[in-house]
Amino acid sequence: MTLQEQMTLEMQKAFEACGYDPSLGRVNLSNRPDLCEYQCNGALAAAKQAHKNPMEIAEAVAGKLEGSPLFETVQPVRPGFINLNASTAAVAALLRDIAADPDLGVEKTGAGRTAIIDYGGANVAKPLHVGHLRSAIIGESLKRLYGFMGYDAIGDVHLGDWGLQMGLVIEAVKDAQPDLPYFDESFAGDYPAEAPFTIADLEAIYPAASARAKTDEAFSARAHVATFRLQQGDRGYTALFQHVLNVSKADLKKNYDALDVHFELWKGESDVQPYIADMMADFERQGILKESEGARVIEVARPEDTKEIPPCLVQKSDGAYLYATTDLATIVEREKLYRPDEYCYVTDKRQNMHFEQVFRAAKLSGIVPEDRVLFHLGYGTMNGKDGKPFKTRSGGVLRLEYLLKDVIDAVYQRMAETDLPEEEKQKTAAIIGLAALKYGDLSNQATKDYVFDLERFSSFEGNTGPYVLYTVVRIRSILRKARELGIVAGEILPAAGSGEKELQMQLGRVSQTITDAFTEKAPHKLCQFIYELSNDFSAFYRDNHILKEDNKARQSSWISLLELTERELVTLCRLLGFDAPGRM
Numbered sequence: 001m002t003l004q005e006q007m008t009l010e011m012q013k014a015f016e017a018c019g020y021d022p023s024l025g026r027v028n029l030s031n032r033p034d035l036c037e038y039q040c041n042g043a044l045a046a047a048k049q050a051h052k053n054p055m056e057i058a059e060a061v062a063g064k065l066e067g068s069p070l071f072e073t074v075q076p077v078r079p080g081f082i083n084l085n086a087s088t089a090a091v092a093a094l095l096r097d098i099a100a101d102p103d104l105g106v107e108k109t110g111a112g113r114t115a116i117i118d119y120g121g122a123n124v125a126k127p128l129h130v131g132h133l134r135s136a137i138i139g140e141s142l143k144r145l146y147g148f149m150g151y152d153a154i155g156d157v158h159l160g161d162w163g164l165q166m167g168l169v170i171e172a173v174k175d176a177q178p179d180l181p182y183f184d185e186s187f188a189g190d191y192p193a194e195a196p197f198t199i200a201d202l203e204a205i206y207p208a209a210s211a212r213a214k215t216d217e218a219f220s221a222r223a224h225v226a227t228f229r230l231q232q233g234d235r236g237y238t239a240l241f242q243h244v245l246n247v248s249k250a251d252l253k254k255n256y257d258a259l260d261v262h263f264e265l266w267k268g269e270s271d272v273q274p275y276i277a278d279m280m281a282d283f284e285r286q287g288i289l290k291e292s293e294g295a296r297v298i299e300v301a302r303p304e305d306t307k308e309i310p311p312c313l314v315q316k317s318d319g320a321y322l323y324a325t326t327d328l329a330t331i332v333e334r335e336k337l338y339r340p341d342e343y344c345y346v347t348d349k350r351q352n353m354h355f356e357q358v359f360r361a362a363k364l365s366g367i368v369p370e371d372r373v374l375f376h377l378g379y380g381t382m383n384g385k386d387g388k389p390f391k392t393r394s395g396g397v398l399r400l401e402y403l404l405k406d407v408i409d410a411v412y413q414r415m416a417e418t419d420l421p422e423e424e425k426q427k428t429a430a431i432i433g434l435a436a437l438k439y440g441d442l443s444n445q446a447t448k449d450y451v452f453d454l455e456r457f458s459s460f461e462g463n464t465g466p467y468v469l470y471t472v473v474r475i476r477s478i479l480r481k482a483r484e485l486g487i488v489a490g491e492i493l494p495a496a497g498s499g500e501k502e503l504q505m506q507l508g509r510v511s512q513t514i515t516d517a518f519t520e521k522a523p524h525k526l527c528q529f530i531y532e533l534s535n536d537f538s539a540f541y542r543d544n545h546i547l548k549e550d551n552k553a554r555q556s557s558w559i560s561l562l563e564l565t566e567r568e569l570v571t572l573c574r575l576l577g578f579d580a581p582g583r584m
């Protein structure tokens, strides 16, 4: 139980003992941290109900708490607040519980539940863009949070592999290499196992084909036909499509690996096409398909809506299915194969309406039961310093590896003073660089736009990944020295040193922080926490000479505090998606 919860229980008893409704005894974090740590405002409400003087009630309640081991001070103040400070003994007891718990006191509310986290969302044959980078970074962190809460967390990259880009690539390959057997309709043999292009070719093919289609109408028309033929199952095109998929996937996997982003499932839009016909027939039977200018839609607006929710378009007038159709079919498949209790989608916020429509249609059509948790996190844009969506230096589309390399280089430059051997220095810069990139992203509230600021992200000072990792490394080195000196960890004692209570109180907030970050799908709360914890540690370490402390019990308690600090920092870094280096 958190301190706040423990205090609330005591306070409720005190209100009850004074003859008031116990629910008035809620204890909150203080909004005047300069005056007290916690506060209870229940006496004001009690006074209204009982037509009494609030100050008298506050005093009576405070009287009941005299001698409680939980509080250091219980102070009634005008007009009827009760200001509270936790006792150092209670804080230390809480920390002993947390330190003894492999889950840091977090209640595993997801145990026995399954969640699908749909993130990444790269499009096959098309280049990755910054939006995909954010989806990978945020989604990976959320997936790890789900896992920490006890869920069976399944990440699915859900590739965009079923659009016009396939037709464009097929037609471009046909123009360049017309003699390939994929284009020979009379070919009945086995197609080559080797792809007729490399990833580098593919990267050039798509943008060129896409640009050409904009001016060359005949080419564009051919691409549409090729897409259609592929979707109808043309044998040669399907074989060529498999090559595109394999070559693309291998490259994507490399990119995601470099980001320490990993998927349990490498499925894509193409995988769920077989479900569409049955699903549409079922919609038809239920009578939920409406004709709208030749197209077919499901109406999902509700009377209580405060903004307009347009119908969900599932089939165009030419018979083609759409993004929403595929997403609905994907839910059909996921229900069949995994029956997740929760779905979490991570895309750019411009897709907010799409997911609202899809979720409503999924419930309306009974693909999922009403109580299925369908959640979409729509994140903001990563902008450049000019305030426009981020572009690489060359101004072109983003190559993830270049971006990552830029960050790693920036970190490497800042490591000038380190005495690590060159090879370790490079490896370490790579670890810190990834943290700089991910922390730079995740420390912002996901739904907001933010500016990619290489300078700031790679700094070893301030609210950055490198600063937090630097703190971890520092603690590890102190612990190493302590071991060499034969100093061992011991029972955590009530705070006595300067800045120690602050550090202990912060350490005690870890479970609430993780739970809140999970519930609100807000990794930035983890960043906030580890930044504050790092600062609390630094202040504490500056003011207390741990290795020279004479009081052995105190010294051993401090070692335990350092161990817990390190463990909390590292656990939260892992939840954010990065590791700490051994040295730096």
Ligand code: ARG
Residues within 6 Å of the ligand: 118, 120, 121, 122, 123, 158, 159, 160, 327, 330, 345, 346, 347
């Ligand atoms: N491929 C999509 C894009 O690039 C993202 C896919 C997100 N997932 C989903 N189930 N729709 O925007």
